[in-house]
Amino acid sequence: MRGTMRGACLAVSMALLVAACGGETEPDGPIEPVIDLAGLDVGNYATQPRDLGLPDNPEQARFVEAERLGNHVPTPAEIEPGFVHPNPFMPHVFIDPEATLGRIMAVDRFAEAAPGFVGGFVSGAGNHPRNDGIDLLNAVMIFPDPQQATAAAAALERVDFEANTRNEPIEIPRYPGAHAHWQPTEQSIGVWYATGNLVVYTWVYDYLKIHLKKVDRPALLELVHKSLDTIVPAVAAFRPTPVDALMTAPVDLDGMLGRTLKRPAEDSWTNPPGAYAGRAAAHFGSEPDDVARTVAENGVDRFAADGADVYRARDYAAALRVQEDLGGLSRKFQRVESPVNLPTALCKEYIGREMLAVRFYCSVTAGRYAAFTWASQLLDAQQRVSAQYALLVNAR
Template identity: 60%
Template sequence: MLQLRANSLPHRTVYALVMAALVFVSGGCGSDEQAAAAAIDLSKLDIGNYDAAPRQLGTVKSLEQARIIEAERLGNFVPAPLDIDPRFAHGNPFVATVFTDPKFALGKIMAVDRFAEAAPDFVAGFQSYGRTDADTKGIDLMNAVMIFPDEQKATDAAAALERVDHEASDRNTAVPIPKYPAAHAHWQPDQQSIGSWYATGKFVVYTWIYDYLKVYLEKVDLPPMVALVQQSLDTVVPSIAKFSPTPPDQLMSLQIDMDGMLNRTIARPKEDSWLNPPGAYNGRTALHFVNDPPGTLGDIEKAGADRYATNGVDLYRARDATAAAALQKAIGGLTKRFKSAAAPANLPAADCHEYIGREMMAIRFYCSVAYDRYAAFSASPQLLDAQQRISAEYALLVNTR
């Protein structure tokens, strides 16, 4: 089992903070928002090169896209670490949550050079990642759920994936998981870390735990790690059992969108740096993409947000217009880490903020707007781009029925 260093996360993922930081802006009440909308001339909005025309995405266009959509569908059934143990209250924006290539999602914590050999029938995967401490001074918990065509192939893959990872280091030692005797697991006796591969139905659940503090203190304690693996599986296994994977011969019939959410988001520019593809999800699935899962959970539950999409902006669908306007305000607001920035030209309903905190990789500018049931959030290193994104998103929301 490979060991993850505190500074080993990829730096190409700066734009992932757009989804993860959730440090956006405030809005007004629903009735005021609707009244303001009636006075906005869409033709006068500066939308730059963004397309605000309505569209229909239809069915997937390639097998790779189908695999991605299947992974996103699975994501609605993968528990967030917060659901497993409330200690895991911090997200991680530097993780490829949706994956078809294990190199980007698992390459830092598992030997993936022989992945294709061990799991040749792998379809797609969705990964959840949580921390007990935001600054890697606590415990990391990761669950990667991988789909296979049938139960036998999942069973075979779990054993083979553990074997090739075990063979990657002569320090790895097999560990039983008493409550799940079919699990294949190992650890390094001088490191407070463990990896477990467990087949259930058509899925393989790879659970990885790393305790930074105990590693730093050069302490090892196996029983708590085994107990946490079991606790994690207790939550993950029954939840993913509710998901029905698409038969392999029907993958090309999958719809790209979910309830028109992606149709209502502007497209992500090719210049953006990102780990996860555009996607539409249940509202609660947003917890996998944010830094503050507890705070976000409270906000979306209060707003009755049942859908979430990420593309060129982040978009939530709330209970009604009043709840959407309140969600826009709740998901950020002006704090000591931000100062006000200019609103987009001719869009007074939107708000923009500039980040002035100490996080070196944080995106600098954030804008938001609410329209009808939808609350939208943009982010960019450039204020004009953040303004153009939110202006284009507003126009798209108005134009899309």
């Protein structure tokens, strides 16, 4: 019997052989093409993964700790739907309060009021694209211990309160430990709340009501309550690194940053390079709701940002969907040619009216990874995405 079955199997076609002999079935989903890396134009960009090891200096260690915090900070849209218009020029990761908080908080005495400050992560957005609605911002700051965080919350509020004679104290009913003030003639408020080693600074500014000279104190407090109700339990999951161990905490997360294209020195940048949990990617997108949805639907568990944005999805099929969802066309973009010998990469040109927008964008997938690059010149964007593809393949 055994010999008869073998002969029968050899007589059928390959497709029938698989079915008749109980062999492996055809793989589900798309099959990843094989690309000859030697044929790619990568310019002067590196194509080998990096081992980033430990921080080079205390400043980098503080940035890495702030990035770890960012994995736990909710976006404004998670607090209240509709807050989906971020400020692209405000850093999320910071160790310098002046550069990040100077526009919305008095920081001239920050070092005096908040000794021991380690680093912070900002999450902010408006519910209208042109400052015709409300801005909601949460800045979460790390301190060495709960005692220093508690003292800093009180002192930072006092410094900001004293910076303007129109400020008046205000209580936050559900958070009696909060320190807060507002200007009764304006729909705006600042709240400092210590929780564990952290200080949460919540800032609300209602451009529309201020323009209309209207004040709605209950609405202001309700948004503050919603914000704190969401952010305080979320950041409670963050486990701060002891200050004396910051230099021993690895820079990278699962090798994500090491397989991400290094940012050229001539590029301008707002945030330092970083590796994050997948959900944190929504903070860095111009359309955070779309990013959050794509991350959730495709099992994205890791995200890295440097000279490219790299997402690690559930599998190759999911990575293709990430590329399509986040790298697709819209009325502000038109398709342009793919890089030489890399037809799986897709490139597009921005044709909208924003003067400061980067002109060219390219995307590609490799295994579980979807990567996105950008540049002011098409060839540069193509070389970057080609190098990023080679880097991902070489990191396998």
